[in-house]
Amino acid sequence: MRILRAAEYRSMPWKNGGGVTTEIAVSPPGAGLDDFDWRVSMARVESSGPFSQFAGIDRTLAVLEGEGIVLEIAGYPPRSINRTTALFSFPADAQTSAALIGGPITDLNVMTRRSRMTHSVERLVISAPVEIRTEAGTTLILCLDGDISVPAAEPVRLGPLDTLLSGPVSTGLLVQPAHEATLYVIRIRAIAGND
Missing domain, CATH: 2.60.120.10 (Jelly Rolls)
Structure with missing residues (x-):
């Protein structure tokens, strides 16, 4: 991460x-x-x-x-x-x-x-803790506004326009907003045969 x-x-x-x-x-x-x-x-x-x-x-x-x-x-x-x-x-x-x-x-x-990768993008507006699903590949969480924290061995805080970049993890990422925050969750994975 x-x-x-x-x-x-x-x-x-x-x-x-x-x-x-x-x-x-x-x-x-x-x-x-x-x-x-x-x-x-x-x-x-x-x-x-x-x-x-x-x-x-x-x-x-x-x-x-x-x-x-x-x-x-x-x-x-x-x-x-x-x-x-x-x-x-x-x-x-x-x-x-x-x-x-x-x-x-x-x-x-x-x-x-197109020949190697695929992606999806999701916009979330959150005001309470939420678990963000991750999958094989790379997940990015862009904090558009507000402040969020992600509990980890070393807790992480994101401010406006900061991004968390995570590789594949076996569980979701728990995201806790300090108040209402808008996030963009970007999931990128290799097309089968290109990983």
Whole structure:
């Protein structure tokens, strides 16, 4: 189990140069934008325009801050996404553009290489202790707001935008909020035959 602190995340230009992305975690460690197996990041979107394309990648997007966006993805009807709508998954190699609804947003992007990995993303709003299920692979818990603790041999505390990264564990992780907290639970696993 590792704690990734928000102050230590790595910032870099978008693949298409249109903005800045903040990388939370990537595998393998140090992988670039063209050779990762999976990647979790946040991006500040300041204006409407095209998304970067990633060949062979599946992507899930959530709005963390701001009014939201409308995605135009080749082969899909327009999709409006805000902080309360369902998370949206789509192929990152499809031509995609976004129109801001009411000013800049911050989004969460989870991407996995289609031939090797798969992922799921769940948004939880908690005000009491909850056990978060883990499974074979990697589980990340991003604390969007609030403060949470995870009992362990050395108890762990997460503040806003900190992330807990856990490998496979035999039991779930007990998460205790200090008050109401919003979490994003990201589960990543290898496709059978690629582990």
